[in-house]
Amino acid sequence: MAKLIRNRKVVEDSWRLLPPDATVEQAAEGDSIVPLSLWKSSREALIAAAGSGRLGVWLDGADEPGDIVADLDRFTIVAVRAAKFGDGRINSSGRLLRERYGYKGELRAFGELLRDQLLMLERCGFDAFVLRDSENLEDALAAFGEFSDQYQVSAQEPQPLFRRRLAAGR
Amino acid sequence: MYQYDPIDQNLVDERVHQFRGQTSRYLAGTLGEDEFRQLRLRNGLYVQRHAPMLRVAIPYGMLASRQLRQLALIARRWDRGYGHFTTRQNIQFNWIALKDAPDVLASLAEVQMHAIQTSGNCVRNITSDPFAGIAPDEVVDPLVWCEILRQWSTFHPEFNWLPRKFKIAVSGSPEDRAAILVHDIGIAAVRNGAGETGFRVAVGGGLGRTPLVGHVIREFLPWQHLLTYMDAILRVYNLHGRRDNLYKARIKILVKELGPEVFARDVEAEWAHLRDGPATLIQEEVDRVGARFTQPAYETLAATMPEIEALIASDKGFAAWCRRNVHPHRVAGYAAVTLSLKKTGVPPGDATADEMDRIAALADRFSFGEMRITHEQNIVLADVRRRDLKALWDEAKALGMATPNVGLLTNIICCPGGDFCALANARSIPVAEAIQRRFDDLDYLLDIGEIDLNISGCINACGHHHVGHIGVLGVDKQGEEFYQVQVGGAQGTAASIGKVLGPAFSQEEIPDVVQQLIDLYIEQRDSDAERFIDVVRRIGIEPFKERVYGKADKKSQGGRGQLETAAS
The missing domain is CATH 3.30.413.10 (Sulfite Reductase Hemoprotein, domain 1)
Structure with missing residues (x-):
């Protein structure tokens, strides 16, 4: 079983990520993360096929997170793909899903990602990460400790440094 | 000058640590070339023509003398004894070895400096x-x-x-x-x-x-x-x-x-x-x-100093320097002074380590230990007592940084060009030098008046050629360097983009072309107060085109015809 990082730990991944051309039948096998296009075209069938089972959906960088707002509480996992290394749309998608749309489930980043992006993506609201195969996940965990603070607000830190500083009397 | 607090310092230190790890992974072969490229760019490291180039941030151009001394130390220890101030108020070192880069970043962090986000697809130096x-x-x-x-x-x-x-x-x-x-x-x-x-x-x-x-x-x-x-x-x-x-x-x-x-x-x-x-x-x-910025302890001074005014009246050289390189200050009795890094024969914006140390000493002596790097690639001592102007002028002259050309034709903005930069299509520094040599008479320069001449060695426009009143752009035609000339660009509140006059010229032709443009301007201006850019705006670029191509057409028409095709 493949591994991923979830909540800063390396764990087994029991989910199947379905390809862009996946069918409802494939999704019916359970614990599937379906592409947004399939969700949009076959929403009712997917809900029926899942029954009381769990559902996940994945978005590409160009996909609009607002498209799944009404269904967010149906998903155990929302995943966002960085199709190319350096595609920073994923960072904005994560913040929108958490901060604007209030998504509370697992927010998974996958695709062309390196350990060097972990901390920023976590700040943007992601809590699960599938990195490139070349990355050693245990080693990669150190990246979460690379920076001890941040100036800005983010999904993980609702108060900017200047307000926290003021509150702490520094 | 903003002073870091412990959190500011910690973040910069942590960045050095992070980059050290990334560099080790790359050198050990566990981080790919392309991915490392993106990461090193965010720390200011390009791989350039000769070696990696390190671009160091000088946030909004503010620099303290102790920081400039550290830059001098870096230039000596890890580079070849000089640096290049850029049009984005940064400094670049052209000869840093990749394995040394983390140590260089650590030495920058010691003086509250960094190379964070000086390149890459992110927010750059403000x-x-x-x-x-x-x-x-x-x-x-x-x-x-x-x-x-x-x-x-x-x-x-x-x-x-x-x-x-x-x-x-x-x-x-x-x-x-x-x-x-x-x-x-x-x-x-x-x-x-x-x-x-x-x-x-x-x-x-x-x-x-x-x-x-x-x-x-x-x-x-x-x-x-x-x-x-x-x-x-x-x-x-x-x-x-x-x-x-x-x-x-x-x-x-x-x-x-x-x-x-x-x-x-x-x-x-x-x-x-x-x-x-x-x-x-x-x-x-x-x-x-605001409170973390040092505040100069200004003295209460008279607005004018009789001995300085007398010297302006009697010494033409000092008067020219005061007119071009000394700028007004909001505090009475103070002035800002531009130290020119545009001496003919020296690449615009370049300074040696020794020069950096001496500039740092001038900043300590005359301007509360602080200075600003300008986007025109000069250095400004912002808080000089007017009564010290003569002493500073003498020092600046001894340094070769008193060229009284701020705002004039020879204060050329120029990128490093093909001599150093891997992106460049053509060299830019020799073109700047040829123009500076052609226009080396100060009286003539003062007569021409305010004009911006900017040179870029390629379309990336680091030399801001589009907003030069005269802009020169290096282009490549089958391995040969040619130069497009444009006029009518401007920075400032009435910013405009220059228009290309026509087919490109060889490097040797450029001083003549600039001369022709200036001649036409002098003929056409209605008074000394009408600047080059004003005349371009009034009469349009056609007369400039005619002047340049009317005379030069027969000389190398064939070559230019080809170039035009290449450029389109």
């Missing part, structure tokens, strides 16, 4: 007016806002992987000395009728392949909203800027394709969600950042 805080015409001191923006942009979790690089400039005066309209975001600090501070925000300006002047999308943004509004602009750009084509990825293309009105509407819609959120600025923070 630039500003070299006279920020001391200009008599200033409405709002932009420095505190620049520092607030520096902190906001540093390691922004959401905007570290933008479609393309992102440049922000801030001005606080009616006269724009920071070229804000040719930046991705240009911020003019202003006051409204009630005396409240706010910002006029322009987006979508820029040079490079598609030169465009920015559009104002908000006339007055109250200061409290600066960061949330920036977040809104950047988010619209991050999500919707083009990522399919490197040359269409800048925000200016998005603004152009959507139209400024639609873009502004999208930003307002995004901002509606962020406005009044926790990132809204508070007075306590503005005060805190």
